[in-house]
Amino acid sequence: MRLSGFNLNQLIGLEALLAEGNVTRAAKRAHLSQSAMSAVLSQLRLHFDDALLVRSGRGMVLTPFARSLIAPMNELLSQAQSFAALRPYADSETIDREVTIVASEFVLQTCVGPGIIASTREVPGLRFDLLPLSEDSGKLLRNGEVDLLLAGQSLDVGMPPKAELFSEGxxxxxxxxxxxxxxxxxxxxxxxxxxxxxxxxxxxxxxxxxxxxxxxxxxxxxxxxxxxxxxxxxxxxxxxxxxxxxxxxxxxxxxxxxxxxxxxxxxxDPVRVFAYWHASRDTDAVIERFLARLS
The missing domain is CATH 3.40.190.10 (Periplasmic binding protein-like II)
Structure with missing residues (x-):
């Protein structure tokens, strides 16, 4: 992948060269052959229009421009590592998310309210948009425009429920x-x-x-x-x-x-209340965890 003409696959090679200041050691650090690392250095020189590493006696030293790349390079890789470590609901403090719920007034009053209170205490960045049931609710759900639809069995949603919340008489x-x-x-x-x-x-x-x-x-x-x-x-x-x-x-x-x-x-027969969601939310850990808070 290229970004502004830069081959992102070369980031690891650049980091190794800047850290080691030596092609042989950089190749070992990046788990590449020495010839492959030499090719990476040639491509990086071409892209930056700078030698990056120049020979000095029996060794090599970084050019002033190469030294200026170290701080932004480290920051970039740190952000990349944080990005790669992201998982759904892995860090409650960093979640910033709005959940749209369509629900009957009965379900909102009896279980959604307490569920929202518990969820926002645990995840302060969660926001909820609560919408009433309407004749368009099933269509919104099927189009993936809402995250959850919670209603009793009498409502014709046009798709099978994903989970049963509770049943009662x-x-x-x-x-x-x-x-x-x-x-x-x-x-x-x-x-x-x-x-x-x-x-x-x-x-x-x-x-x-x-x-x-x-x-x-x-x-x-x-x-x-x-x-x-x-x-x-x-x-x-x-x-x-x-x-x-x-x-x-x-x-x-x-x-x-x-x-x-x-x-x-x-x-x-008991009154059964169901949860519906679009297939795109099947692996949504935020939705899964919120539903676990309902009772």
Whole structure:
């Protein structure tokens, strides 16, 4: 490879000549034959338009120009050695990287937030760009425009998931004062109550709890539809309505609001949350290590 007419393959030969000031010793240092090192010296003289080494008695000495090359040569080789030693995530202090994540609001609240806090404490140079799910999310992922997409199994991404983050069941949430007494949310009571329903991608996502009802030929009474789990307590508290949420989201709300949690009165498979990424990130140690921080 040539850079500004300089053959980069000759760097090792130049370093040996500058360090040893002798063709024979330089050849031994660079693991070359003496004739090969003599050829390197001839090419270097031609490139720099300087003799570099001149005979003095029975030995050779560096020209003033050759001596001026020693400091930049050593600095260049030091940088090259540091460059060659780089590995993904090898040195947390030197990483300067932005990670773009598309995620459902539920996943952001329940596991991504804590994962980001842990990652930025360990790697201060990490930055995160968090984007909401949209109808274009799958396309962005397939084009490699985002690093990660984190969402439940209901989202049609258009490609198989790379990893499962976690799985859990549904529960029901009600106002602590006006909801059904604990242990009395039967199937019949569920169907008689009006509901707050979360649907955050219009026309694209059907939630798993609704699929459970549809398989049994049932329809709940939808009173209010919101786009975020965090909005549920604002419209639920003070009413007789109920909402169906994944366990983690419900327990987060219960720590801050006067609500009670009831078992979901229908049998169902676990809600599974997956991680997706483009094939170009398959060996990305930054992404791998970040995912290990999610729980």
């Amino acid at each position: 549904f529960v029901c949430l009600s106002c602590a004062e006006r909801g059904p007494p604990q242990g009395q949310l039967t199937r019949q009571a569920f169907l008689e109550r009006r509901h707050v329903v979360v649907k955050y991608i219009q026309h694209q996502m059907t939630h798993d709890d609704e699929e459970v009802l549809r398989r049994e030929g049932l329809i709940r009474k939808r009173q209010i539809t919101v786009w975020s789990y965090s909005l549920v307590p604002y419209v639920l508290c003070g009413t007789e309505m109920i909402a169906t949420l994944p366990e983690r989201a419900a327990h987060q709300i219960s720590r801050r609001w006067p609500v009670q949690i009831h078992p979901f009165p229908f049998g169902h």
